Amino acid sequence: MTNATIVTAAMLAIGDELLSGRTKDKNIGHLADALTMIGIDLREVRIVADDEEAIVEAVNALRVRYDHVFTSGGIGPTHDDITADAISRAFGLECIHDPKAMDLLGQMYARRGIEFTEARKRMARMPAGAEHIANPVSTAPGFRIGNVYVMAGVPQVFQAMLDGLLPSLATGTPIHSRTVRSPYGEGDIGVALAEVQKNHPETSIGSYPKFDGNSFSTEIVIRARDASRLDAAEAELAAMIEAIARARGGE
Amino acid sequence: MTNATIVTAAMLAIGDELLSGRTKDKNIGHLADALTMIGIDLREVRIVADDEEAIVEAVNALRVRYDHVFTSGGIGPTHDDITADAISRAFGLECIHDPKAMDLLGQMYARRGIEFTEARKRMARMPAGAEHIANPVSTAPGFRIGNVYVMAGVPQVFQAMLDGLLPSLATGTPIHSRTVRSPYGEGDIGVALAEVQKNHPETSIGSYPKFDGNSFSTEIVIRARDASRLDAAEAELAAMIEAIARARGGE
Incomplete structure (x- = not known):
C-alpha cells in the first residue's frame, strides 16, 4: 500500500x-x-x-x-x-x-x-x-x-x-485492526511484545491492560492501513503468547 | 462571600x-x-x-x-x-x-x-x-x-x-449547586431564564436539555461559591416554571 x-x-x-x-x-x-x-x-x-x-x-x-x-x-x-x-x-x-x-x-x-x-x-x-x-x-x-x-x-x-x-466528508484510508487477547499482564509480555513491534514496523501495536479486580490481562491491538500486514504480526503474537505459556508450564 | x-x-x-x-x-x-x-x-x-x-x-x-x-x-x-x-x-x-x-x-x-x-x-x-x-x-x-x-x-x-x-492538594472554595427540573424544553423557558440569570449575577445558571426520545425537558443548575445565594435564585426559578404552567393551562 x-x-x-x-x-x-x-x-x-x-x-x-x-x-x-x-x-x-x-x-x-x-x-x-x-x-x-x-x-x-x-x-x-x-x-x-x-x-x-x-x-x-x-x-x-x-x-x-x-x-x-x-x-x-x-x-x-x-x-x-x-x-x-x-x-x-x-x-x-x-x-x-x-x-x-x-x-x-x-x-x-x-x-x-x-x-x-x-x-x-x-x-x-x-x-x-x-x-x-x-x-x-x-x-x-x-x-x-x-x-x-x-x-x-x-x-x-x-x-x-x-x-x-x-x-x-473527505475521508482517508481506514486503519484496520486486529485484537489478540493475552491472559498475561503487560509485565509478563512487555519485553517480547517490544520485539514483535520491532519486527513489524509497518504496523502499530498497542497494549491495553485489563484489571478484573484481582489480576491483570492484556488486549493487544495491531493496527495498519494495509490490512495484509496484520496476518504476520498476529501470527507472531500468537506464537509469543504460546511461548510464555510453555515457559510458565515449565516453571 | x-x-x-x-x-x-x-x-x-x-x-x-x-x-x-x-x-x-x-x-x-x-x-x-x-x-x-x-x-x-x-x-x-x-x-x-x-x-x-x-x-x-x-x-x-x-x-x-x-x-x-x-x-x-x-x-x-x-x-x-x-x-x-x-x-x-x-x-x-x-x-x-x-x-x-x-x-x-x-x-x-x-x-x-x-x-x-x-x-x-x-x-x-x-x-x-x-x-x-x-x-x-x-x-x-x-x-x-x-x-x-x-x-x-x-x-x-x-x-x-x-x-x-x-x-x-491545595483546594479552593467549593462551588455549591442546586438543580431545578423543568418539564418544559429550553425553547419554552429560554427568555424567562435569561431574565432570572440577569437578576442573580452572583450565580451561574446553566440549562441542560434532556431528550427522552419524544420530547425535551430541561434541568436547570444554579451554581455559586456562596451557598446563601442559591435560595433566592431557586425561588425565582420555581416561580418562573409555575408561571409557564399557568400560561399553558390558560392557552
Whole structure:
C-alpha cells in the first residue's frame, strides 16, 4: 500500500457540565468510533467550558492543524448557549439569524402552534455564510463553517447530525485492526511484545491492560492501513503468547 | 462571600485507544466529580495519542495555565507507554529508573517469585526528582513533578491513586449547586431564564436539555461559591416554571 491517504480530525466538546462532572460525555467515544470506521484519524480532543475566550482559542488552534474539527454543545436556545457567537468570532464573521434557519424553525413552530420566541430564534444563529447540518430529531440545524462542524450536545441529536454529515466528508484510508487477547499482564509480555513491534514496523501495536479486580490481562491491538500486514504480526503474537505459556508450564 | 479562593486544574488523558474509540474514557468524568466536590475547578481537558510531541506540547500548555494538571495513561511496562519520557522532556529533566520505585517493585516481584524483567523495570521510570503517587492496586507508582500529577489509565488504578492524592492538594472554595427540573424544553423557558440569570449575577445558571426520545425537558443548575445565594435564585426559578404552567393551562 503506497498511496494511503491520511485525513485528520479533532473534536471540541463544549460545556460547563462536562467539566463539573454533572454530565458524562458520550459524544467523544461515539465520534471516535464513527471516524475510525470511515478512515478519518481523530488526533486530539479538547473539552472547554461555555466560555467564549476558551472556545475561540481552542477552535482556532484546532482548525489550522487538522482537516476536520467537530464540536458538540452550546447551540440551544438559552443564555448559556454561546457556541454560535464564539465560532463566528473565531472566524471573524458576523453571527446572524440565518434566514433559511429562521424559515425552517418558524414553519415548524407555526405547524405546531407554538410561539417562535426570542429564545427559539437563538437556535437560528450562526456565522454569516455557514451551511446547515440537518437535525432530523428537533429541526434546529447545526452548521458548517470552513472545516468546523458545529453540532448539538444532546447525544441523540449529535448522533443524528453526524449520521447525515459523515457521507459528505473527505475521508482517508481506514486503519484496520486486529485484537489478540493475552491472559498475561503487560509485565509478563512487555519485553517480547517490544520485539514483535520491532519486527513489524509497518504496523502499530498497542497494549491495553485489563484489571478484573484481582489480576491483570492484556488486549493487544495491531493496527495498519494495509490490512495484509496484520496476518504476520498476529501470527507472531500468537506464537509469543504460546511461548510464555510453555515457559510458565515449565516453571 | 468576599474571599473565595479559586484553584484551577486541567486534565490530559493520554492514549491512542481513547481516540480510536476502542476504549471509552471513564477517568475524565470521575476526576471532574472528585475535583468539584473538593473545590478545584476543572477548566479544560485534552485527549492526545501516545505521541511524545503531542504529550509534551499539551502538558507544557496546560501546566503554565492551571494550578494542577492531572494525566492518565501511558505509564505501564510496554513499548507504547511513553508518558514518563514525554513528561520528563516537557520539564527538561532526565527520565531515570527511580531508585525508590526500583526497590518497591523489586521487593514486590521477589515476594511473589516473579522475575523483575526489563519491561517491569520500565514502570519505575520517571523524571529525576519526581515524587511518588502511591498505587495501592498494583504497586507501580504514579508520580508528581511540579504541578503535574501522572497517573495510570486503568480506571481502578487511576481512582485509587487519586483517592490517595487528593487530600494533599491545595483546594479552593467549593462551588455549591442546586438543580431545578423543568418539564418544559429550553425553547419554552429560554427568555424567562435569561431574565432570572440577569437578576442573580452572583450565580451561574446553566440549562441542560434532556431528550427522552419524544420530547425535551430541561434541568436547570444554579451554581455559586456562596451557598446563601442559591435560595433566592431557586425561588425565582420555581416561580418562573409555575408561571409557564399557568400560561399553558390558560392557552
